[in-house]
Amino acid sequence: LLSLQGKNIVVMGVANQRSIAWGIARSLHEAGANLIFTYAGERLERNVRDLAETLEGQQYRIFPCDVTSDEDIASCFGAIKAEVGTIHGLAHCIAFANKDDLKGEFADTSRDGFALSLDISAYSLTAVAKVAQELMTEGGSIVTLTYLGGERVVKNYNLMGVAKAALEASVKYLANDLGQRNIRVNSISAGPIRTLSAKGIGDFNSILKEIEEKAPMRRNVTQEEVGDVATFLMSNLSRGITGENIHVDSGYHILG
Ligand code: 0WD
Numbered sequence: 001l002l003s004l005q006g007k008n009i010v011v012m013g014v015a016n017q018r019s020i021a022w023g024i025a026r027s028l029h030e031a032g033a034n035l036i037f038t039y040a041g042e043r044l045e046r047n048v049r050d051l052a053e054t055l056e057g058q059q060y061r062i063f064p065c066d067v068t069s070d071e072d073i074a075s076c077f078g079a080i081k082a083e084v085g086t087i088h089g090l091a092h093c094i095a096f097a098n099k100d101d102l103k104g105e106f107a108d109t110s111r112d113g114f115a116l117s118l119d120i121s122a123y124s125l126t127a128v129a130k131v132a133q134e135l136m137t138e139g140g141s142i143v144t145l146t147y148l149g150g151e152r153v154v155k156n157y158n159l160m161g162v163a164k165a166a167l168e169a170s171v172k173y174l175a176n177d178l179g180q181r182n183i184r185v186n187s188i189s190a191g192p193i194r195t196l197s198a199k200g201i202g203d204f205n206s207i208l209k210e211i212e213e214k215a216p217m218r219r220n221v222t223q224e225e226v227g228d229v230a231t232f233l234m235s236n237l238s239r240g241i242t243g244e245n246i247h248v249d250s251g252y253h254i255l256g
Pocket of ligand 1: 013014015016018019020021039040044065066067068092093094095096120145146147189190191192193194195196197198
């Protein structure tokens, strides 16, 4: 029922084994997808290569792509086109904000910090979708990752909340543009997960604790659980869904 055999899927944003992108990659791999990884900066290439080597029987490919650069995006997807031709899916698992902007008051956000965070965390989805859609000649699925802080105020999430609001609105506009080409665009709103990026968010431990105490399921979610929903969204099972935001957060978002 759920097979991604023969499907070429690009995974952007693996930084280390805790990355949500890595949870997505493992789930996609289990469903039989051919994976193409992109990484930002030489520092991460080794990490991604070492992790990809652990995927049994996987003939993975790996390309550099810093999403702040249109040239990087063009050459990355140019290389993917040359090597694999058609792609069927793309997982965008990328965000950035300066640490200082993830604590204290949102009102203190600087102009430069705002521009950089919105560029990497929100605009990059559009920049990448614009180029990736050319390779989705048989239709496709684009999935990005967001967080509840984009829908309502979450302490310390500050600038990243504004970036996620822009990202979630981008999902809807992109879904509307690309729908006629049978390309679907959706987001997963993940509950808090301890990753490298999460380390930047002030008092992250208390956010995790709050979920354990109050979420309907009284526990936090894992990279694997987010990964499995991404696999569903990449698969034919979700063919009627686009412009949607699916919460994988133990139900926490239903609380007022
Ligand atoms: O609790 C969490 N961890 C949640 C994360 C809850 C809900 C959503 N998310 C989102 C994040 O906001 C992000 O969009 O999930 C996505 C993945 O984040 P992650 O797995 O939590 O974090 P991490 O493993 O650090 O991956 C984010 C990666 C970067 O890692 P580093 O640590 O090097 O900043 O985003 C990538 C990079 O690999 N990234 C870029 N990729 C291309 N070009 C760039 C860039 N300029 N900047 C960052």
